[in-house]
Amino acid sequence: MYWSEDRLYTYIDTEDNIVLDVDMSDESFFEKGGWTNQDNPWKGQGKNAPFDQKYYFIFNVAVGGTNSYFPDGECDKPWSNTDPSASNTFYDTKSEWYPSWNYPETHQSAMKIDYVKVWSLSTGEEEFMQ
Helix, strand or coil, X not given: CEECCCEEEEEXXXXXXXXXXXXXXXXXXXHHCCCCCCCCCCCCCCCCCCCCCCCCCCCCCCCXXXXXXXXXXXXXXXXXXXXXXXXXXXXXXXXXXXXXXXXXXXXXXXXXCCCCEEECCCCCCEEEEX
């Protein structure tokens, strides 16, 4: 993950394999969310708010989403991006997809992370490694 005042992007293995890219130089997160009829909880903060403070990383498989990361009609996906109850549909079709996980016999379908390193852009020093 690269996280600066103007841009946030994530990648897998190499920086040319970007999987999420958010440009915060022209439009704030509040504006990107389209919440024009609500009070902005980040009023007076930078365009990158609330990502202008420390956060924790959370890693997950994120199944059941409706954001088109997993296109409809591919790989026997049991829910659609327009399904208002996608997470329920995913769970309700467990008998279809769960056997493919080969769990607990193997961990072949498990998310595996080799390492995570974090550096401060301001100091260039490694702040945390596990």
